[in-house]
Amino acid sequence: MQETIRTLCQTYGPSGSERRVLEEVEKLIAPHVDETRYDLLGNLIARVGSGGRKLMFAAHADEIGLVVHYIDEKGYLRVTPLGGVYHQHLMGRRVEFANGTVGVIGLEQRNVTAGKHDWQNIYVDIGAKDRAAAEKRVKVGDAAAFSRTSVFQDDVVVSKALDDRLGCAVLVEALKKLGGSAENECHFVFTVQEELGCRGARTSAYGITPDAAYAVDVTTTGDTPLSNPMPCNLGEGVAIKMMDGGTVIPTRVRDLMIGLCEANGLPYQREVLRGGTTDVFAIQFTKEGVPIGAVSIPTRYVHQPSEMASLTDTEAAVGLIAALANADHSAI
Ligand SMILES: [Zn+2]
Incomplete structure (x- = not known):
């Protein structure tokens, strides 16, 4: 996990120049997926599993x-x-x-x-x-x-570009955990140009037309001195989004995610982010609409040169994505 995070965070990839990051991802996931391809906007799409529903998991490869x-x-x-x-x-x-x-x-x-x-x-x-x-x-x-090195110290990682290479690392590690199979037809998408308005998510979702979609991205915390009230704290588990500046997560999707955390012993916290959004903002509008969920990793100093997140929370996010890939989505 640590080496995956370090490799992805240290690779150059501002919005529009994500290819090096995607090539690193491709190397890491190749043994664990049925197929990888790039769409015309540059998103990397990896497919694994069959049957069930068509699920999309998105993490953005670009950095500010x-x-x-x-x-x-x-x-x-x-x-x-x-x-x-x-x-x-x-x-x-x-x-x-x-x-x-x-x-x-x-x-x-x-x-x-x-x-x-x-x-x-x-x-x-x-x-x-x-x-x-x-x-x-x-x-x-x-x-x-x-330009910053990545440091691992006790339970935290300090690095540039945790937003959202940490999300990419979660998808990579979830694919390893799935070991090449899943109960649903899963499309893992490493998107481009999220920071400019979820541009890659829009085209990749159109191409895939998922039955449900999840984003993995960072969120802010309420645990620094004099911070704004916010229910997410570093090290207290993966954050399950209820709402943010561009999405309201359907109750049935939240309930599925919370149920999976409880069934698998994964620490979780509930999240409402009052501004900002993730790739599922764009994905929800695909064709006739897509039910969405968002898995967040509480992160301090988001969009600053040194961001900080917890490895415990990140591991819980990996467990939740792997569980979602195998979960019965017939009621979603
Ligand atoms: Zn992000």
Whole structure:
């Protein structure tokens, strides 16, 4: 599990550039699935099991990042966010481009004292002496992702891109646990461009037309100093979503998920996320509609360069996905 998380988190894959992550996933799951394919938008779809109902499990392979929109004459890069990046978290952080070029995020000095953090006064410094030198390494339109190692410490993992490589790792480990068979026809989808509006989930769900669909993604917690009230805490189990900013999970699906946790001794907590959503937001609107569920992993510092989650919660999520893959869905 730890090596799967480390491999997937450390691989470069901002939205629109997920292919390296998907190739790593493909290597890990190949022995445990009947077939893998890519759809035209770039989602990786793996099929396992037969009979029962057609189920879709989605985790997104992309991570948030920055895109270069202008390179000035002194070689500094101006950037625009790719997904939900907050500029106040960026000062002094490192980012890395697809070719390995590393940059440091700076704030114009006059604005440091003024306390102004804005996309207009942030830049990325790759140490180039002028525009021509910078352009040898980076071009307008290139995307960078945060650069951070992954650390395992007691029950937690600290890393960039836990959102949502942790979800991808859960699907990979669930496939290993299933060992190449399932009671339902299961399509495990590693989606692209979730951070830009669940784009990959939309096309892959259309192609699959599932009878029910589940997303695995991170959610926030209420256990840091002076945090907003939130019922999910690190280390207290997998979170079963009731509702978020884009979905209301049908009662029969929630009940199935809770029943499986109880039957399998998996620790769980109930989740209501007041903003934000997951891939099942897009999937629920497929054709005539799809019943959806969402498996969440409580995570601190979501969308910041170092996110933190619990291995206990992650293991419980693996158990729940494997149980769902084999569960009777005739009443859903
Ligand atoms: Zn996510």
